[in-house]
Amino acid sequence: MHRSIVNFPSPAQGLALHLRLCDSDSIAPADLCRAYLGPLVAWLAARSGRVDQQICESAAHDALVTYVRNPRTYDPARGDLGAYLRMAARGDLFNLLQREAKHEKGRVAWMGVEDAGGAGNIPGEDDPTSRAEREEEAGRAKAFLAAIAEGFTRRERDVLNLMLAGEHKTSPFASALGVDSLSETEQRREVKKVKDRILKRIQRGGPPDG
Amino acid sequence: MADALEALAARAAGEPFFLACPLAAYASSEGIDDARLAAALGCPAQELAMLRLCRAPRAEPGKFWDDVNEVAVRFGIDPNVLADAVRRGQVILRLREAWAGASRAGGSLLAARDTDAPPPEDPP
Numbered sequence: 001m002h003r004s005i006v007n008f009p010s011p012a013q014g015l016a017l018h019l020r021l022c023d024s025d026s027i028a029p030a031d032l033c034r035a036y037l038g039p040l041v042a043w044l045a046a047r048s049g050r051v052d053q054q055i056c057e058s059a060a061h062d063a064l065v066t067y068v069r070n071p072r073t074y075d076p077a078r079g080d081l082g083a084y085l086r087m088a089a090r091g092d093l094f095n096l097l098q099r100e101a102k103h104e105k106g107r108v109a110w111m112g113v114e115d116a117g118g119a120g121n122i123p124g125e126d127d128p129t130s131r132a133e134r135e136e137e138a139g140r141a142k143a144f145l146a147a148i149a150e151g152f153t154r155r156e157r158d159v160l161n162l163m164l165a166g167e168h169k170t171s172p173f174a175s176a177l178g179v180d181s182l183s184e185t186e187q188r189r190e191v192k193k194v195k196d197r198i199l200k201r202i203q204r205g206g207p208p209d210g
Numbered sequence: 211m212a213d214a215l216e217a218l219a220a221r222a223a224g225e226p227f228f229l230a231c232p233l234a235a236y237a238s239s240e241g242i243d244d245a246r247l248a249a250a251l252g253c254p255a256q257e258l259a260m261l262r263l264c265r266a267p268r269a270e271p272g273k274f275w276d277d278v279n280e281v282a283v284r285f286g287i288d289p290n291v292l293a294d295a296v297r298r299g300q301v302i303l304r305l306r307e308a309w310a311g312a313s314r315a316g317g318s319l320l321a322a323r324d325t326d327a328p329p330p331e332d333p334p
Contacts, residue, residue, distance in 0.1 A: 026277045027284050029228065030263035037214055061218050068265075069227050135315060163239065163305065 006042040009035045014081030021071040029068040036064060036082070040089050048093065055100070059093035066092075152198070159194050212259070219259040229281065230262035232299025239302045251295060252287045261285050267296055 009017070017035060020028035040060040045053055063085055067074060074084045149157050158176035174180040174187040177194060222228035237247045248255040264284075267277035275289075278296065282289035 024265070024268070024277075026229075026265045026267070026280045029265050030260045033218055033263050034215060034260065037218060041214055057214050057217060060214075061221050064218065065222070065225060065227075069225070163302070169241070 006039040006046070008039045008043075008082035011080040011082070015076055018071060018074060018076060018081050021068060032068060033064050036085055037061075039082070040064070040085060043086055044089055044093055047090075051093070051097070055096055056093065059096055060089050062092035062096070063089035152201075156194060156198055159191075160198055163195065163198070212256075215263075216259045219262040222262055226303070227266060228262060229264045229266045229296070232266055232296045232303060233262060234299070235302040235306070236295045236299035239298065251291060253285050257285055267293075 008014075013035065017028060017032045021032060037060055040063065041053075041056050044056040044059055045051070048056065067085060067088060074081060078084075149160060152160065155177050159173055162172055162176060170184070170188050170191050171180065173191040173195070174182070177190060179187055179190045182190065219228075219230055222230035223234035225231055233247065233251075237243070240250075242250065244258055245255055248258045251261070253261050261281070264281050265277070267274045267281075275293070278289050278293045281287075282292050
């Protein structure tokens with residue numbers, strides 16, 4: 001029926017892609033997504049006329065991502081990969097629509113929570129177990145960062161902090177390194193050199209090479 | 211279809227399974243857009259979505275290079291350039307995770323180490 005209006009890969013092509021995925025072929029996820037995304041979106045859109053195209057795309061994305069990450073959830077002995085993905089995408093579309101509906105319904109209630117302005121609205125905030133887990137995680141994270149920073153000069157640590165903060169303009173790094181009086185090209189070169197050195201050390205995980 | 215594939219590649223940036231994830235971290239840390247990322251990798255811009263949808267190289271030493279070479283050959287790019295971008299991206303991702311974890315608990319990250327203590331003196 002609806003399947004006839006879209007060109008899904010043949011069962012053989014599907015099986016070949018599935019086997020490549022299971023064999024950890026690096027390119028297989030890309031080839032599989034290219035082969036199935038268009039047909040899946042078209043198939044969903046044809047079946048769900050009033051549903052927004054973007055929601056159909058999201059559902060197809062969900063189905064493909066879930067499958068390529070866990071290809072063994074599909075059993076070729078039980079049918080064609082296209083059929084499996086259509087079923088998965090239909091389920092994901094249903095879930096997305098349900099979530100949308102809940103979101104619409106919950107909006108007033110959520111605004112009510114915000115308007116109340118009281119403390120303790122963050123879920124799990126006062127739960128001792130969650131707090132302990134967060135503290136434990138923070139402890140591990142701090143230890144990890146401290147180990148990384150071991151042996152870095154103060155300026156390198158400043159550069160690292162800027163990188164951690166997501167900074168990508170050259171000037172804050174140049175200031176941190178005290179090279180802001182140099183030309184822009186020289187600044188960029190110096191900053192890149194230090195960033196490279198930091199990243200190399202982190203990748204190596206060994207002591208600084210000075 | 212190209213748009214849908216690009217949207218999927220963009221979504222894959224949040225999934226460590228995909229090459230899109232470390233490449234996005236790399237691009238963001240370098241402050242470069244898609245066109246410059248493609249240029250930096252030596253990959254045709256129209257192939258970037260497909261490149262991103264490849265699986266990220268596995269961490270095991272031998273497998274990492276196998277995977278990188280496989281992708282590099284398919285897209286006609288220099289494996290060393292790709293490996294460098296992926297490794298940098300992965301480092302940035304680990305740092306971001308650590309940063310997020312530490313930030314949730316508040317406090318400064320490396321402040322305790324921001325003082326330049328004098329080096330220990332040599333023993334007499």
